[in-house]
Amino acid sequence: MSMPGRDLSAPHDFRIDCLAVQSIPSVPTILDVVCRTTGMGFAAIARVTEDRWVACQVRDDIAFGLRPGDELEIRTTICNEIRQSGTAVVIDHVAADPAFCGHPTPAQYGFQSYISMPIKLPDGTFFGTLCAIDPKPAVLNTPAIIGLFQMFADLIGFHLDANQRVASSREALRLYENIIQSHVAPICAFDHDYRLIAFNKAHNDEFFRVNGFYTEIGDVFPDLLIPDQAVIMRANMRRALSGETYTAEVVFGRPEFGQPCWEITYTPLRNEAGEIIGAFHQAHDISARLRAETELREAQETLRQSQKLEAVGQLTGGVAHDFNNLLTIIRSSVDFLRRPDLPEARRTRYVDAVSETVDRAAKLTGQLLAFARRQTLKPEVFEVGPVLRSVADMLDTVTGARIRVVTDGLDTPCFVKADISQFETALVNMAVNARDAMDGGGTLTLRLIGSAMLPPIRGHGGAAGPFAAVSLTDTGSGIAPDVFGRIFEPFFTTKEVGKGTGLGLSQVFGFAKQSGGDVDVASVQGQGTTFTLYLPEIAAETDPKPVEELKSDGFPMGHGQCVLVVEDNIEVGRFATQILEDLGYRTTWVMNAEEALETLGPDGSGFAAVFSDVVMPGMGGIALAKALQHRLPHLPVVLASGYSHVLAQEGPRGIALLHKPYSADQLGGILGRIIRQRSTAPAG
Template identity: 75%
Template sequence: MSLPDAARPHDFQADIDLIGSIEAVPTILDAVCRITGMGFAAVARVTGDRWVACSVKDDIAFGLEPGGELEVASTICHEIRQNRTAVVIDHVAEDPRYRTHHTPARYGFQSYVSMPIVLPDGTFFGTLCAIDPKPAAVNRPEVVGTIRMFADLIGFHVDANQRVASSGAALRLYANIVQSDAAPICAFDHDFRLIAFNKAHNDEFFRVNGFHTKVGDVFPDLFIPQQAAAMRANMARALAGESYKVEAVFGRPEFGQPCWEITYTPLRDETGSIIGAFHQAHDISARLLAEAELRDAQEALRQSQKLEAVGQLTGGVAHDFNNLLTIIRSSVDFLRRPELSAERRARYMDAVSDTVDRAAKLTGQLLAFARRQTLKPEVFDAGAQLHAVADMLDTLTGARIRVVTEVADEPCFVRADVSQFQTALINMAVNARDAMDGEGTLTLRLTCASGLPAIRGHAAATGPFAAVSLTDTGAGIAPDQLVRIFEPFFTTKEIGKGTGLGLSQVFGFAKQSGGDVAVESEIGRGTTFTLYLREIAGEPCGEPPVTDANESFPVGEGQRVLVVEDNVEVGRFATQILEDFGYSTTWAANAETALEVLGPDGSGFDAVFSDVVMPGMGGIAMARILRDRLPNLPVLLASGYSHVFARDGSDGFELLHKPYSADQLGRILGKVVPRRIRERD
């Protein structure tokens, strides 16, 4: 524990040494004795409790030497310290103030002079004093003035020496700090020569290069060539006045070549001029290695999580598709029986058709989660669609769930796939209905011109967003489940009461549409899902025409269609369907072959029906070539999913989604090919 300043013992020896180091003091004491005629003169250090002689001239055998002490209370200097006024006595016996004073009687002097020594900052140091047992004529202006000048001169020297000593101590302290620093530090001049460095610098340089440095070395020249240029460039930036930090490898290959983080700073003099620079280095090799190992561990964890997700996804898909295939296979087995009645045959055929639709919906939900579904974005009023879905929800949720809709009067336009938007709302509503166990309040709310907040660690987005929220009064979602609710096939429902794909469709649709979905939940209070879609300025597109499934469509009349499909079974099936519809078909197994068959003029073909995803050139790339080469040749594309479609849309080409029915293929081709025929005629 450190003592307060007042409690610390004073170092009088330091004062004695300080006065002894002033060469003028003996001359001053000799001069005082000569001009006053006294036989004793001294410079005394006077504090509140001690009087110590620092330098003495004694021609009267007074008996004091440097370091000798008088009882401070017995001296007149004690009074001088208090009032800082000089005392001058020619003859004590005749002085009305001091003839009865205890100090002259104790020390036996008749003449006396004592001048306070005060430092420039006002600090009292001590006195310049003289005594003699005989009277002396000292109280004269020229004598007092000279002694005062001598006292001021001593005070100036004391102050100067203290400052030098303090500066020297500070410099030694700074040097000790620099030397004690474990980080290598070195300074250099404009010629790139070392002018100073600490022990750590030399030790580390030896560790990575095998030899020591010395003052005067041109530092960059000590490195191997490929590192010398980098070091010189770094030093030059600092010498030009730049303070900065770099990471670089320095050292020789045989010593490991660690990576360093080096901070460069210019050195300036008191005028601000750059006289050099210095750098401080830290070996960060261990840190970088640890960071790399952490990244590897995180990547391994991500891969493990991916494999777990793939396993869960595969199991879920296999389970659901096996159920669907069981229905299809059993129905087909019954359809092969010749004695099957027409009613039962129709029932099994409907079962096959319905099951295919369910399988298509299942793959659609998976593709939506994976953001691989081909969307058909259009501009629509989110409020109008929310009202339309709310009307449907009354039937879906049941009479015990009250559906509340809060939508502003002003339209709020977004650009997205309307069908997927409605599906997302229904999926969230079904989830809310089940969470409320069939009873409660479901609130649908639309807020326009709101921002997209930071969700799941992703940064917030600027610009207006439409926020569609569904709030239920259900049981809420536990925190450990909240982080998994958008995973495919993750469900907290009982077996057979949910596939776990509804919310994953919402998540995929939101992300693929340039938005996001957030969830907030409190156990026992309910849950709010909020779907964010970017709001745009514009008018909604016209309603798409409704197509009656039983509506007839024009069949082929021998028109030639080039089918491009790499899958043999699908290619054969497609050509068979088209021929049954009256078209003449040619089958090409890939896009490159198709372009050769078509040639520069189309070779008399009336349309091209192509898959999108094929080895080599894809269907979209081929369609773009044909649009440039044969602009009047219709191209119909088919795909279950496409990375290109997911990102850019169908690029203006007609698109048929897999799985498609024979009627769907016939209807869309009947719409495309006659237009080609009419234009040609």
């Protein structure tokens, strides 16, 4: 096998060349045969380069005077011409040879007969010559003599190449051994019988560290381990011996030595034919890394808890402030309503104030739940462009003549599945923010891009999509860098007192996240801001609303039907039963879902409907409704909830839902509607 690219003409130690030739056992015999066959008195093997001629081995019966290692000036030899031409030179009688009779070399060295054959390695690299001289003429230019020299030259070249390869292989093996032995990672090789056939020092040292004794070549490696670890080790070794390359994290070692965790890479060991003759593994003790990762996770969790507490503190303060304002209005209005002499006009005004304040409180709660991603969304499939156009028309009306509303890309067919009401609210919240930033004048651009990618936002990885990208760009003052990172925090606002609650952008953030998307912001002070809302884009399809949205019919009265009220809160339960009785229903009140199922019995006879809270100890309202849909499908169920993480994640799936705070007419309207629907529905 040749070694392409070897350059034996490069400067090196000629002593090595001499030793390489002299290490060939047949060289003395070759030189002896050359002299006996040709009748010549001097024969040599020379290493010839561009500027050197060195005798590697010599047979001298004519006292020519050269010994191994001696040199001739290259310019005084014919071998330099042979090196250049790569062909042999054969002279029977110099005086009679027209090409060499006047050549200076024969005269300088006093020979009349000469033969020199180039020695080439199997890859064609020129090494030197096999040459012979004698002061007397000789018959050399015959096929037998030339063939003999060619054979000997090829034989010498083959041996030099083979010896060089053996030396290189040994050197490589020594290099590999040095590398492996000096490697800090434990490395060991094993055969099909799981016996150790090689290992480095680190392997033995580490094995001793975690087991208390050393390994030896020939050991069945799994048998050295404690039983439960032996099973794992044998299985891992078997996988590698079957041809699999893989990495595993396992615990090896004895309990008294700490049993560290190792990351071990297994690799099959193959021969030149590609056959698996064993396998080897390389191990790393990752116990320290795992401890550090655990400590980091604990530190991060501690930080998150601290941040949560801080956020809770901010939320508590903000909620308390806003709700106290609302409760002040309600309490003051109720105090006036208790006066028996209150004029009807003022009574109406205070009743309206209470009702409006309750609506404001419900809206505030909804914004908080949107930020917390706890509101119950009612997703439906809709085309984004028409909704954007409708919102743009509305904004163009309410923002005033000084703000120009521009749209772009709204004709792009683009569908999403989201709560359309929350989507519109998010757009309005961003638009209001933009309007305030422009101080009443500028351009507001609404743009839609379909099939967009979700870029990395606030340290979170992006996604390929497709996403609908809805952006609102203003030409306002921009966002200051020192507040840029806080704009989505609840109750954080840079507006004057009374100008904003700081919950608008929180609603946008919560709606985007709960809808499977995100919201990004880019801003340059003095030039403007762009908010981009990303929502997952889907194919157009008909998708009915999952929530049965029932409207009020205005204090519809019951007719003595019995309603099972399920409510764990005493005050709410008492008030709900009072409302229902005032609406003309009979009621039975239980404190939990389990008691409700027991009260309804196997057929629910005697009850026209079930009115249940969602969040209760034990079985919740959703689970109760699903159980009743299965057991008593004829019995209508209404759920009431201020919030529910289950509803937020799953939705009520067709169950009638009444949002707290609810009014008497809303409760009466929903009950009247579903009872009528069930009573008129066809049987079976």
